[in-house]
Amino acid sequence: MKSDYNPPVTRTLTLIYATSTGHTEFVVDTLQAALGKILPDLRIIKQRAEVSTSEDLEKSDILLLACGSWNTGNVEGQLQPHMHELLTVRAAEAELKGKPAAAIGLGDDRYYFTARAAEKLTEYLIERQATLLLPTLIIINDPFDQTAKIEAWAKEFATAVSKLPAVHFKT
Ligand SMILES: Cc1cc2nc3c(=O)[nH]c(=O)nc-3n(C[C@H](O)[C@H](O)[C@H](O)COP(=O)(O)O)c2cc1C
16 A cells, blocks of 8 residues: 655755854854754755865765855965865766755955855866856955855755755765
8 A cells, every 4th residue: 555654854964064263164154054944954064175076076966065265276266275276176077967066155355355265166066067056155354244145045045955856965
């Protein structure tokens, strides 16, 4: 007999971030707290870029990348050095085709190339044909009074995750 029971779907999100002064960490912690309330079934694996591998980007149902902009290689508007190293070397060949993904980029408006990390993270995902769930969150200047913006984005992110077909989720 066919049952109407639909077991809860276990969703996994790998959140890979890099931070130098703690700004990105604040943003991802605020996001994680908000998602915990909206999507309690979402299992979040939060880890730093410097200890991450290509397999870490590939392993979960959903991927989220976050970091600030930096003058990596003495050129402004680049990814924070640890994220730069991960995405351009260790995970340059990551297989992300069709993977639901999103990005968060930070920056400071005292720099001419403001928050270009947001563009670079988005480009990385698009080039590997990941499925962007929503426009990249851009946080300019100190994030500490931008909680409402982060929480609003968390809500949109959660809505997009909820709409994903179950086929994306491993059980
Ligand atoms: C050495 C250095 C270089 C930076 N270069 C840029 C830049 O090119 N563009 C930009 O928008 N912000 C730049 N920033 C600002 C950081 O991206 C911003 O403060 C961010 O919030 C830092 O996040 P994090 O502490 O998580 O690394 C730079 C900051 C430092 C200290």
